Amino acid sequence: MKRHGILNRELAGHFAKLGHTDRIVIADCGLPIPKEVPCIDLAYKLGEPTFLSILEVVLDDLIVEAAVLAEEIQRNNEKVAKEVASSLSNISYVTHEEFKELTKEAKLIIRTGETTPYANVILQCGVIF
Numbered sequence: 001m002k003r004h005g006i007l008n009r010e011l012a013g014h015f016a017k018l019g020h021t022d023r024i025v026i027a028d029c030g031l032p033i034p035k036e037v038p039c040i041d042l043a044y045k046l047g048e049p050t051f052l053s054i055l056e057v058v059l060d061d062l063i064v065e066a067a068v069l070a071e072e073i074q075r076n077n078e079k080v081a082k083e084v085a086s087s088l089s090n091i092s093y094v095t096h097e098e099f100k101e102l103t104k105e106a107k108l109i110i111r112t113g114e115t116t117p118y119a120n121v122i123l124q125c126g127v128i129f
Contacts, residue, residue, distance in 0.1 A: 006061050010040050014108045015061060022125045024062075025106045026054055028114035034104045043113035051114035052083050055121065058110070059087060065126030070096040073118035080119050088121075 006012045018024070025031075028051055033039045042049055071093040073081045085091060094102065102122055103109060112119075 006057065008040070008042075011110065014038065014040070018062070018107060018125050020125060020127045023102075023106045024058075024123050024125070025103050025109040026051060026058060026121050026123065027103075027109055027111050028116065028119040029111060030115075031103070031109075031111070031120050032100060033109055033111065034106075037103065037106050037109050039109045039111055041111040043111055046113055047115050048113040051080060051112050051116070051119035051121075054110060054112050055084065055087065058123065062123070063126040063128055064088065064123045066090040066092070066124040068092050068094060068099065068102060068122040068124075070094065070099040070118045070120060072096050073120075076117040077119060080116055084121060088123075 006015060029043050029046070042054065067088045067090065069081070069084060069091060096118060099120065099122070106122065
């Protein structure tokens, strides 16, 4: 049995397949999921697990070189926007409509139970060297 890191076998398996510049999405429970993108649904009730708790665990497991957020998060969800900005560098912002289009290119979407507005992020994988 694993001692640390992602214990969810589906997530761990998907993470093992990621390469440099591949993108994953951590999503709130309302973000539309494109049919062609695999989704691991971690939501078990409204609000749980939170977006920030999953982001923390993912960032502990993956090297991330860039992130994309919907620009609307800055006005409509300041608390989460500030937490994300303190955890990540190299953040770019697009409209929420553009964000939803970008999710179609992701290798994986992780759905949380988060219910606050625009609590979604696209993470671009980096390399360990």
